[in-house]
Amino acid sequence: MLVVIKGNDWEGKVGDELRTVFGEHQVGLPQPETILSVTQVDPTGFASFMRNSKSILVLEKGAKESFSIKENKYSKPQVVMFITAKDEAGFIKVIQQKSKEIIKTFQALDIKKMQRHFAKNKLDDSKYKTTKNLGLSLTIPKIFKTVDDTGEFLWLRQHLKSGIARGDGSNNILIYALPLEDEATVAENITKMRDAIGEKYIPGSDEGMYMITEQAYAPFTFDAEIDGKKAYETRGKWEVKNDFMAGPFINYTIVDKKNNRLIVFEGFTYAPSVNKRDFIFELEAIGKSLKIK
Template sequence: MKKAVAIFILALLVISCKNGDGKSGYILPTSNGKTNKVLVVVKGIDWQGALGDEIRTVFGEHQVGLPQPETLLSVGQIDPSGFSGFMRNNKAILVLQQGQKEGLSVEKNKYAEPQIIVYGTAKNKEGLINLVKNRGKEIIKIFKDEDIKFTQRIFKKERIDETKFKTAQDLEITIDIPKRYRLVEDTGEFLWLRQHLKSGIARGDGTNNVLIYSVPLEDESNVADNIVAVRDTIGKKHIPGSKEGMYMITEQAFTPFTFDAEIDGKKAYETRGKWEVKNDFMAGPFINYTVVDKKNNRLIVFEGFTYAPSVNKRDFLFELEAIAKSMKIK
């Protein structure tokens, strides 16, 4: 019995000397914190002053394309004196500190896993304010990109086998879509998957939706200009409303925003805007990725749209973004 206990203890010691990367050290605890949330480590007096104002201004920029104002990232603050124990296990941390070596540095999985810590260093308080002002978008991108990877790792473990969908086979794509999405339509040219949401007044009716299809590549210089027209054509053909003559269109009172993007190493366009149902009151946000597939002389289109009245929608759109960016074109 004593021998068995000794072997068990020895095994625990061996295991505890390896972390997630296989390096020597203790096993890291699992990180805590929600997606799109950052813990800022800065003195309370600075948080209440000009530095805190600059942080709230930069991180408080609104995500475009949403019906209600929602920030790009949510931020919380803790004083360096309280940054210990459980608080150090947050998934995303921004440490603002004074020091001689100015700039940004990144450290991963220091106190927990997965975790990313961004250190912003400047010689004085004014320097920290300028650092946040001038490199705030870069800091946000670091956190957003890491959240995308984190979300994609989860989805990859619980992904649908897309080879069972004729459209995915015919388009020769792979994509990591969670199994909670259910098939609505699969024609071989158009794929529609839907997840029913569990919150808000639309509980049971609220949904996150994935659309995948392709259109011919005719004039690459006009791709961005034609995105709305293409999605409206698809909406009329495939996304009906509750009655005859009702179908999805791009909201006419709101001009979508289009940005340059990249999917699977290919040129793409990211479009964010609002959809509505013609002659009805249903509406919500969408995110569209139109990918230029020159090799096959076509555009591959991924679109995600959300219907979730009464609740914030930023994180629903973020999930759809993570799915889209997992797409691979053979």
């Protein structure tokens, strides 16, 4: 996110509030990483290529407090948000009132951009027995390779042997379905369900080792919506039981009432010693592309 604000305001109380709000850490990651990456520019320097940024927040002095959003003002795709106020207190008030909307809007823009990028070179998901049997489609880039496809459980993996991963890491996708038994208890049973799947399908290097939800770190679950259906988004950390492998995961558990089932998409990352926000973000974009046919 590019913040257009005068330097003295950025160094003062308004800048402190912006850094507090938009410097919030993303939950479920092993290392502290902010939800958004923020860059500041003075209005005098906001010209030419700077205006091509896709997510822009402009703070400017005005007679009254206001907040507005304009799409594709300087380039496409782009969202530009304007906060107007007459003084520090006014700016801080609007920032606090609109912070959640600002974050949600900019994140949605990033997701759509990533999905368009993946769509240019996507896998043919109809070739997988599991997605075919479950009646699902997703936008998954071709860099993912099949680990397991039973017809009931799909595991795809992207190796991260170069670039920012700097090691033999991987991004992983899991897709499966479970019976919908009691809708009221879905959220509280997500950890139990994913641990059962880990024991059944995701073994470690030796007997008795398999993927589980990290026991020392309680995951966070939020209400979500996938393909117009009620869903739960869970972020947390996984580990291999009786081993030292671990990393972050994002899980979407979708309530498919029509077919009396839960559709589960999970992405998890193994990338030791490097930041993992961007890897989980890519998995989030794939998960949010899921459609039930």
